[in-house]
Amino acid sequence: MREVIEAIKKGKRFLVTAHVNVEGDALGSQLAMKELLMGMGKEAFILDSDPVPEHYRFLPKASEVSNKFDKVGAFDAAVVLDCPTLNRTGKVRDVIKSQAVPIINIDHHISNEKFGSVNWVEPNASSAGEMVFRLFKETGVKMTKEVALSLYIAILTDTGSFNYDNTSSATHEIAGELLGYGLDPAVVSESVYERRSVKDINLLGLVLATIRVNKSGMIAHLEVTKDMLKKTGADLAKSEGLINFARSIDGVKVAILFKEDQQEKGKINISFRSKGNGDAADVNKIAAIFGGGGHAKASGCIVAGSLKEVKKKVLAQVEASLKDK
Amino acid sequence: MREVIEAIKKGKRFLVTAHVNVEGDALGSQLAMKELLMGMGKEAFILDSDPVPEHYRFLPKASEVSNKFDKVGAFDAAVVLDCPTLNRTGKVRDVIKSQAVPIINIDHHISNEKFGSVNWVEPNASSAGEMVFRLFKETGVKMTKEVALSLYIAILTDTGSFNYDNTSSATHEIAGELLGYGLDPAVVSESVYERRSVKDINLLGLVLATIRVNKSGMIAHLEVTKDMLKKTGADLAKSEGLINFARSIDGVKVAILFKEDQQEKGKINISFRSKGNGDAADVNKIAAIFGGGGHAKASGCIVAGSLKEVKKKVLAQVEASLKDK
Numbered sequence: 001m002r003e004v005i006e007a008i009k010k011g012k013r014f015l016v017t018a019h020v021n022v023e024g025d026a027l028g029s030q031l032a033m034k035e036l037l038m039g040m041g042k043e044a045f046i047l048d049s050d051p052v053p054e055h056y057r058f059l060p061k062a063s064e065v066s067n068k069f070d071k072v073g074a075f076d077a078a079v080v081l082d083c084p085t086l087n088r089t090g091k092v093r094d095v096i097k098s099q100a101v102p103i104i105n106i107d108h109h110i111s112n113e114k115f116g117s118v119n120w121v122e123p124n125a126s127s128a129g130e131m132v133f134r135l136f137k138e139t140g141v142k143m144t145k146e147v148a149l150s151l152y153i154a155i156l157t158d159t160g161s162f163n164y165d166n167t168s169s170a171t172h173e174i175a176g177e178l179l180g181y182g183l184d185p186a187v188v189s190e191s192v193y194e195r196r197s198v199k200d201i202n203l204l205g206l207v208l209a210t211i212r213v214n215k216s217g218m219i220a221h222l223e224v225t226k227d228m229l230k231k232t233g234a235d236l237a238k239s240e241g242l243i244n245f246a247r248s249i250d251g252v253k254v255a256i257l258f259k260e261d262q263q264e265k266g267k268i269n270i271s272f273r274s275k276g277n278g279d280a281a282d283v284n285k286i287a288a289i290f291g292g293g294g295h296a297k298a299s300g301c302i303v304a305g306s307l308k309e310v311k312k313k314v315l316a317q318v319e320a321s322l323k324d325k
Numbered sequence: 326m327r328e329v330i331e332a333i334k335k336g337k338r339f340l341v342t343a344h345v346n347v348e349g350d351a352l353g354s355q356l357a358m359k360e361l362l363m364g365m366g367k368e369a370f371i372l373d374s375d376p377v378p379e380h381y382r383f384l385p386k387a388s389e390v391s392n393k394f395d396k397v398g399a400f401d402a403a404v405v406l407d408c409p410t411l412n413r414t415g416k417v418r419d420v421i422k423s424q425a426v427p428i429i430n431i432d433h434h435i436s437n438e439k440f441g442s443v444n445w446v447e448p449n450a451s452s453a454g455e456m457v458f459r460l461f462k463e464t465g466v467k468m469t470k471e472v473a474l475s476l477y478i479a480i481l482t483d484t485g486s487f488n489y490d491n492t493s494s495a496t497h498e499i500a501g502e503l504l505g506y507g508l509d510p511a512v513v514s515e516s517v518y519e520r521r522s523v524k525d526i527n528l529l530g531l532v533l534a535t536i537r538v539n540k541s542g543m544i545a546h547l548e549v550t551k552d553m554l555k556k557t558g559a560d561l562a563k564s565e566g567l568i569n570f571a572r573s574i575d576g577v578k579v580a581i582l583f584k585e586d587q588q589e590k591g592k593i594n595i596s597f598r599s600k601g602n603g604d605a606a607d608v609n610k611i612a613a614i615f616g617g618g619g620h621a622k623a624s625g626c627i628v629a630g631s632l633k634e635v636k637k638k639v640l641a642q643v644e645a646s647l648k649d650k
Contacts, residue, residue: 161486162500163518165511172501175487176494186490187602193488194600195575198538198545204570205533211526220523245529250520275519277512 001131001138007104007118011076013043015101018081018128020049020090022065024157024192027056028150029081029106029128030065035150036132037079039141044079047072049090053237055195059153060146069095077102080116082128084109106131108166126166129154133174148181153192161189203234207242213249219318220246221256223307229262236262247273254281254318258311261302268310271300272318286321290314326456326463332429332443336401338368343406343453345374345415347390349482349517352381353475354406354431354453355390360475361457362404364466369404372397374415378562380520384478385471394420402427405441407453409434431456433491451489451496454479458499473506478517486514528559532567538574544643545571546581548632554587561587572598579606579643583636586627593635596625597643611646615639 008014016033018026030046037044046065056062069091078096080086080103086093096103105116108131110123125131129151136143155175159167162175179185203224211222222242229236236259246255254274261267270290272283274297283299292301303310333339341358343351355371362369371390381387394416403421405411405428411418421428430441433456435448450456454476461468480500484492487500504510528549536547547567554561561584571580579599586592595615597608599622608624617626628635 160514161488163486163510163514165509167504167510169501169505172497172504176497176501179492179497180494184490184602185488185492189485189488190600190602194573194577196570196573198536198574201533201536201570201574205530205536208526208530208533211523211530213523245521245526248519248521249523249526252519275515277509277515 001120001134003118004104004106004120004135005139007077007102008037008040008042008079011042011102013073013075014045015072015075015078015092015096016044016046016081017048017078017089017092017096019083019088022048022050022052022056024056025127025129025154026082027052027059027062027065028152028154028157029132031059031061031150032129032132032136032147032154033079033081033106034061034064035144035147036135036139036141040139045075047092047095049092055192058191060149075099075101077104077117079104079106081106081132082109083107084111085113086115124168126164126168126171127154127158129158130171130174133178143181145181145183148178149183149188152178152183152188156188157192197234199232199234200239202232203228203239204242204245206232207239208245211246211249213252214315214319216322217251218253218322219256219315220249220252220254221258221311221315222246223258223311224260225307226260226262243271243273247275253322254283254286256314256318258307258314260307266304266306268303268305268307269300270303270310270314271298273298281322286318289317326445326459328443329429329431329445329460330464332402332427333362333365333367336367336427338398338400339370340397340400340403340417340421341369341371341406342373342403342408342414342417342421344408344413347373347375347377347381349381350452350454350479351407352377352384352387352390353477353479353482354457356384356386356475357454357457357461357472357479358404358406358431359386359389360469360472361460361464361466365464370400372417372420374417380517383516385474400424400426402429402442404429404431406431406457407434408432409436410438411440449493451491451493452479452483454483455496455499458503468506470506470508473503474508474513477503477508477513481513482517522559524557524559525564527557528553528564529567529570531557532564533570536571536574538577539640539644541644541647542576543578543647544581544640545574545577545579546583546636546640547571548583548636549585550632551585551587568596568598572600578647579608579611581639581643583632583639585632591629591631593628593630593632594625595628595635595639596623598623606647611643614642 034044102117105119108125112121206228213220243257257271259269274281274283282296287299287301290301359369427442430444433450437446538545568582582596584594599606599608607621612624612626615626
């Protein structure tokens, strides 16, 4: 962390970025990081590969997240947040590479490849937001209610409302301190989680009707077809939580979501989630068999074929993997 | 709190109880309270009107919660947790009344009627569990990992995973301290929230298909019929969260769940939830019109009539109430 602060002191103008398909932690940590840099007397701008999803546009100063690659100008260093590899920044990678500046890598993924000039990686931190919070503490830059909100949302979303195993005592301490800036947890929660459309609910109803559990009760799967999206008009980008309904069934060890690819015919996007008290299956390994990857408890891959074929093949593999254990 | 501790010191054998239809806070706070009393050198037993729901039987020493009214024996005082009125203890009320002993009333509901000999009411506490935690601190009774788990579950469930507005900085501080006893938040979360049956999921699918939003987009409602329960074999007791799907729609101010009564034909059980940043409708007032009640953001009532009639009448009333505001 000290090296990060030293690296910041050396520069004047900073690019701040995070990964493609930005979510709560990527956005919250970037917005707070920009304020930290400005609080340290620096210039800073946020450049992301993808636009801010509509349901996160209520974040303070979210409109300052830019996707304009033609108006970047010179900068002295890049702060990369929440990215295990530089490739995860998407198109921003080329912008950073083109200026050959120092890269400040701030991340909480254990798989981080230390691609930066300075690498601050904390696998025990719940989120990049938790790490930026510590930078505020260490530098003494004054935190505003707006920054507290950005960081609180980063932590709230990356911990699944403090339910995932990345939640530590320190995470709760920080969340408590952030609420102390005058945040109403219910109002924040409604802003983040209660913005479903009727279309989303209709899609959920159709997807739940496809849920199936295998004989042993350990594998549950569901599916999203192109037809369902057409019928409901729902936005697939907001369907992140669908797989959790399969995971939440008592006794299920592995949950699988099959999604027909929206662009390419004959491609199926697959997500895996596992659960268990110490005996959870490693779905990273299962995804790897199909050329995908991720974490032990959450992974994904893309498999070519019809939905029917792919389901058969993948389910057989998961059955076999569970038996091998 | 000091009066509570003084009252405990005076007795030798204690009845511990909570409200009918026990949930996470009632159970967790009772189990921890019993340990506190024993840690203070007292005898204690838990007597509840209703049995522990199956999905909470994994709580440490949950089997010590008794529903046997014939083997109570004499006791010196009753500790009543999480009850705004003594009637909320159900059948236990008569047991307490029959022995004419002091009542120690520990509760966090603002509507608490101070029915005890000693009344410790903290409307700012997230849960009864949070209050029992403070008793451990104040008395210095040693907390075990098991007690920490009971209290953590009390807080987790009563705050909706730290999302409701009863979550304070202090709540997070306490949760952080409880995790420090070696709890894994993901394992606890799975134990509490990921025990759905396929039947529950099938019911959810059917219920979601009934979701409707009114013209203004401010009222969303859904329904559970007897037919759906028969078809799916789902347990209505586990359907608590169904109304949240209606509440979670963007722009909705009032969510309503209509449930056909399982026992009595021609009776509809109705739940209301409201949301809003400072401008939430007071659904307690709406429920009161139909002889029910609750809180400003969560209430309920029972109305006689067919599902169709009752829906028409109640929706008209909610429309009118929203216009009056």
